[in-house]
Amino acid sequence: NAGVTQTPKFQVLKTGQSMTLQCAQDMNHEYMSWYRQDPGMGLRLIHYSVGAGITDQGEVPNGYNVSRSTTEDFPLRLLSAAPSQTSVYFCASSYGQALLGTEAFFGQGTRLTVV
Amino acid sequence: KNQVEQSPQSLIILEGKNCTLQCNYTVSPFSNLRWYKQDTGRGPVSLTIMTFSENTKSNGRYTATLDADTKQSSLHITASQLSDSASYICVVSGGDTNAGKSTFGDGTTLTVKP
Numbered sequence: 001n002a003g004v005t006q007t008p009k010f011q012v013l014k015t016g017q018s019m020t021l022q023c024a025q026d027m028n029h030e031y032m033s034w035y036r037q038d039p040g041m042g043l044r045l046i047h048y049s050v051g052a053g054i055t056d057q058g059e060v061p062n063g064y065n066v067s068r069s070t071t072e073d074f075p076l077r078l079l080s081a082a083p084s085q086t087s088v089y090f091c092a093s094s095y096g097q098a099l100l101g102t103e104a105f106f107g108q109g110t111r112l113t114v115v
Numbered sequence: 116k117n118q119v120e121q122s123p124q125s126l127i128i129l130e131g132k133n134c135t136l137q138c139n140y141t142v143s144p145f146s147n148l149r150w151y152k153q154d155t156g157r158g159p160v161s162l163t164i165m166t167f168s169e170n171t172k173s174n175g176r177y178t179a180t181l182d183a184d185t186k187q188s189s190l191h192i193t194a195s196q197l198s199d200s201a202s203y204i205c206v207v208s209g210g211d212t213n214a215g216k217s218t219f220g221d222g223t224t225l226t227v228k229p
Binding site: 041042045104 | 156157159164204222
């Protein structure tokens, strides 16, 4: 049982490049989400999914795309990287939505630098 | 606008001492409040989850309290250890019209020194 696995752990991109951050969980959780964490700020929700085939925007979705073809995987795509997207990205999963008070499990994070 | 404010922003204590972290929120209607511990370079890990009807919940040396009337929560750490050095994040989730939406505090950075 690996929990939530994110890859890569570190990435440097040039402005305008695209890439996909991978997130996989093996707990059969329906709810998955992506956050970014910037210095001195709380985690901000980018996109989330309440189940396979269903995604929705969070607080800061611009510049990011997601898809959820399987329960296990929830990749985050940066379409054209910008320096403002330099951040640490966390993927999280939980059995249900926050409304149910269920615990969210976070991945180890991906530290992304856009130059 | 739903807000979660944590204080202090940072705190330094000596090993073995106790400390209390504060979380005030405006999220309404309220569903639950969670405290997470985030070690440097790692993802957050859940410490406690509290719902409207719960006033106190403990997890080892961590004790969280909730006053839903005043919209305040605290996290008390007893007999601190060096491994308690981390960022502590308060997360409040809403109910009804805010169902499923979580608001994160900016966190309190705790440093425990020998």
